[in-house]
Amino acid sequence: MIDYKLLEALATVVETGGFERAGLALGLSQSAVSQRIRTLEIRLGQPVLVRSPVLRATPAGQRLLNHVQQVQLLERDLAKSIPALSEPAARLRIALNADSLATWWAAAVGEVSTREGLLLDLVVEDQDIGLRRMREGDVAACLCSSPQSVAGARCVHIGTMTYSPLARPDYVRRYFGKGLNELSLQTAPAIVFGPNDQLQHRFLAQCGYHGTFPHHLCPSSEGFVKLALAGMGYGMIPELQAHAEIQAGRLVSVAPEHTLEVSLYWHFWRHGGGVMERLTNALRSAAILHSTG
Amino acid sequence: MIDYKLLEALATVVETGGFERAGLALGLSQSAVSQRIRTLEIRLGQPVLVRSPVLRATPAGQRLLNHVQQVQLLERDLAKSIPALSEPAARLRIALNADSLATWWAAAVGEVSTREGLLLDLVVEDQDIGLRRMREGDVAACLCSSPQSVAGARCVHIGTMTYSPLARPDYVRRYFGKGLNELSLQTAPAIVFGPNDQLQHRFLAQCGYHGTFPHHLCPSSEGFVKLALAGMGYGMIPELQAHAEIQAGRLVSVAPEHTLEVSLYWHFWRHGGGVMERLTNALRSAAILHSTG
Numbered sequence: 270m271i272d273y274k275l276l277e278a279l280a281t282v283v284e285t286g287g288f289e290r291a292g293l294a295l296g297l298s299q300s301a302v303s304q305r306i307r308t309l310e311i312r313l314g315q316p317v318l319v320r321s322p323v324l325r326a327t328p329a330g331q332r333l334l335n336h337v338q339q340v341q342l343l344e345r346d347l348a349k350s351i352p353a354l355s356e357p358a359a360r361l362r363i364a365l366n367a368d369s370l371a372t373w374w375a376a377a378v379g380e381v382s383t384r385e386g387l388l389l390d391l392v393v394e395d396q397d398i399g400l401r402r403m404r405e406g407d408v409a410a411c412l413c414s415s416p417q418s419v420a421g422a423r424c425v426h427i428g429t430m431t432y433s434p435l436a437r438p439d440y441v442r443r444y445f446g447k448g449l450n451e452l453s454l455q456t457a458p459a460i461v462f463g464p465n466d467q468l469q470h471r472f473l474a475q476c477g478y479h480g481t482f483p484h485h486l487c488p489s490s491e492g493f494v495k496l497a498l499a500g501m502g503y504g505m506i507p508e509l510q511a512h513a514e515i516q517a518g519r520l521v522s523v524a525p526e527h528t529l530e531v532s533l534y535w536h537f538w539r540h541g542g543g544v545m546e547r548l549t550n551a552l553r554s555a556a557i558l559h560s561t562g
Numbered sequence: 563m564i565d566y567k568l569l570e571a572l573a574t575v576v577e578t579g580g581f582e583r584a585g586l587a588l589g590l591s592q593s594a595v596s597q598r599i600r601t602l603e604i605r606l607g608q609p610v611l612v613r614s615p616v617l618r619a620t621p622a623g624q625r626l627l628n629h630v631q632q633v634q635l636l637e638r639d640l641a642k643s644i645p646a647l648s649e650p651a652a653r654l655r656i657a658l659n660a661d662s663l664a665t666w667w668a669a670a671v672g673e674v675s676t677r678e679g680l681l682l683d684l685v686v687e688d689q690d691i692g693l694r695r696m697r698e699g700d701v702a703a704c705l706c707s708s709p710q711s712v713a714g715a716r717c718v719h720i721g722t723m724t725y726s727p728l729a730r731p732d733y734v735r736r737y738f739g740k741g742l743n744e745l746s747l748q749t750a751p752a753i754v755f756g757p758n759d760q761l762q763h764r765f766l767a768q769c770g771y772h773g774t775f776p777h778h779l780c781p782s783s784e785g786f787v788k789l790a791l792a793g794m795g796y797g798m799i800p801e802l803q804a805h806a807e808i809q810a811g812r813l814v815s816v817a818p819e820h821t822l823e824v825s826l827y828w829h830f831w832r833h834g835g836g837v838m839e840r841l842t843n844a845l846r847s848a849a850i851l852h853s854t855g
Contacts, residue, residue: 286757294774370785379792388751389794390779458681464579481587486683491784492663499672501682 276337278305279317283326283334284360284390309333328405335406335538338362342409343542359544362390364399365412367462368430369533371490372509374412377555378548385544395465403536410537410545412552424536425549428558432529434472435511435520436503444503445523451478457523459484460496460504468505468529475527494520505529533558569630571598572610576619576627577653577683602626621698628699628831631655635702636835652837655683657692658705660755661723662826664783665802667705670848671841678837688758696829703830703838705845717829718842721851725822727765728804728813729796737796738816744771750816752777753789753797761798761822768820787813798822826851 281291282302292299310316317330326334341359365374370393382389394402396413403411403419411419418424436444444457454473461469461484473479485502487493494511497504503523514520535552537545574584575595585592603609610623619627634652658667663686675682687695689706696704696712704712711717729737737750747766754762754777766772778795780786787804790797796816807813815821828845830838 367782367785370780370782371788375785375788375792375794379789379794382794388776388778391781391785392779393782393785464577483681485681486685487663488684488686489660489663489783492668492684492686495664495668496672499668501668501672501675 271336272308273337273340275305275309275312276333276340278302279309279326279330280334280337280360282306282318282324283330286324326407332406335409338409339538339540339542342544343540359386360388360390361410361544361548362392362408363410363412364392364394364402364408366395366399366414366533367393367488367490368507368510369412372430372507373555373558378551381547381551385547387544387548395463397465400536410535410548412533412535414531414533416532416534419536422536422538424534425553427533427535427552428555430531430533430558431508432468432472432505432531433508433511433522434503434524434527435506435515436497436523437500438518438521440497440500440503441521441523449476449524451480454478454482455480456483458482458502460487460493460502461485462493463488468531471529472505472524472527475529476524564629565601566630566633568598568602568605569626569633571595572602572619572623573627573630573653575599575611575617576623579617619700625699627655628702631702632831632833632835635837636833652679653681653683654703654837654841655685655701656703656705657685657687657695657701659688659692659707659826660686660781660783661800661803662705665723665800666848666851671844674840674844678840680837680841688756690758693829703828703841705826705828707824707826709825709827712829715829715831717827718846720826720828720845721848723824723826723851724801725761725798725824726801726804726815727796727817727820728799728808729790729816730793731811731814733790733793733796734814734816742769742817744773747771747775748773749776751775751795753780753786753795754778755786756781761824764822765798765817765820768822769817 278291278295281294282288285291285294288302289299292302295302306318313329315329316327317333319325319327338361370391392408396415399411399413400415400417400419402408403422416424416426445453447453454476459469459482463486469484473482485496487496490510493504494506494514496502497506497520498514511520535549537549571584571588574587575581578584578587581595582592585595588595599611606622608622609620610626612618612620631654663684685701689708692704692706693708693710693712695701696715709717709719738746740746747769752762752775756779766775778789780789783803786797787799787807789795790799790813791807804813828842830842
């Protein structure tokens with residue numbers, strides 16, 4: 270079998286971001302941690318860590334991390350039947366989309382995480398990068414809008430988020446007072462999450478518009494809403510997130526007939542054990558995603 | 563003088579994320595855009611773009627981008643006195659910390675951005691990376707907690723954000739019911755923004771605690787608050803952001819005597835012209851930062 274002391278050292282170095290901190294966490298000296306990493310690299314015949322520009326795992330190191338994460342999950346299950354085995358909380362690295370994290374995610378997983386003593390390492394990624402990190406073994410699960418399955422992983426549909434093109438009422442009067450047409454779409458500043466954000470393009474295509482448009486880039490869900498509230502532009506915002514603002518009339522749709530539905534899929538390694546199953550069940554029953562879908 | 567048609571092509575490729583989209587934006591064919599980039603690279607004797615893993619500017623390309631951004635800002639000023647020169651909105655790339663973007667940023671800059679017809683490319687970075695991108699000329703300005711100045715740039719103090727260690731009341735009873743001590747700090751799950759987040763460490767140091775602690779990693783301001791509201795942990799949250807939650811009793815401080823003040827500094831290139839000055843003034847008068855500081 271693999272020497273798990275070595276893998277644990279690797280996981281702890283990556284998690285804490287340094288050899289000294291890993292030593293503290295493991296109750297070892299810094300040089301003992303370095304020695305374990307060196308031993309692992311000699312056995313593998315290749316590096317498991319790169320030191321610059323930031324400390325991170327090599328592709329081989331990431332595969333080891335994914336493996337050790339899965340083993341830790343299985344150990345959690347085991348510890349339930351053999352309480353004497355109980356360890357400190359298991360860590361689970363999960364990639365997810367920013368809008369889920371900004372809205373319903375924590376409410377859906379909070380109870381099960383606390384009950385299972387899970388600690389989450391959340392990384393915010395768009396779907397292409399999230400799924401790539403999944404394939405590379407860098408994350409144990411990925412929540413995104415792509416149903417494209419990853420070899421060795423399961424993919425389940427967990428619900429739908431509804432997006433509307435929202436802006437401040439005075440902004441709508443200023444730019445869309447004469448209706449939604451080529452001229453207004455060409456001149457009204459939009460807010461876009463990032464260069465790969467497809468929602469704004471999908472909305473414009475629904476309107477039959479394929480030209481260019483001025484836009485702000487704002488890679489933050491909450492910042493996105495704040496830009497709209499400051500009258501800086503209109504943008505595709507989850508109804509879940511803007512509920513209170515819509516109710517209070519602070520944000521209105523520039524085109525109430527145009528909403529976009531985004532399906533969300535949960536990808537996770539098959540061998541995640543009972544903890545992963547219970548986390549998956551909690552996500553699937555996240556009522557908030559169904560009531561608004 | 564530099565051929566600005568070439569620099570404009572470079573800026574548009576980077577901004578739109580592709581040659582085809584840049585062509586659409588500039589009213590050129592894709593091959594005409596490629597030809598301009600090639601011409602620029604031949605004149606420079608080095609590449610200005612790298613194509614993989616994602617399309618982005620080389621260090622030399624970034625210096626050109628910074629230059630063209632500054633020229634565009636100066637042109638905005640000129641266009642005010644010679645309206646016939648008016649161009650579509652100027653773009654301004656700004657690095658800032660996630661918590662500012664999630665709270666007061668947009669309200670402070672919304673009016674001036676709209677009046678000046680500015681479009682913002684916001685990038686969320688911690689201070690070290692934000693200042694590095696500033697030095698590399700990749701951003702025109704950087705809002706962060708470091709007063710360390712960048713050669714050629716000005717640095718002004720614009721206010722203070724106050725952070726408190728917040729959690730759900732039942733969480734506080736569960737983990738800190740017997741007070742804040744070594745045992746409780748060692749076992750209570752914390753929420754940390756990322757491996758480089760210093761706030762949690764500063765809070766623990768204030769409490770005289772230097773050991774390890776279980777924690778979730780959550781690189782999203784709004785997600786951070788949601789995790790706390792879901793009872794998953796406690797974390798350092800800006801009072802600005804949690805105001806309503808604190809008022810309603812949904813979040814409380816685990817240690818009311820311990821708050822942390824974080825000063826914010828605005829770094830910007832000296833030659834940004836009047837637009838940059840007016841943006842800076844808007845930030846300096848952001849009342850919300852002073853009333854809570």
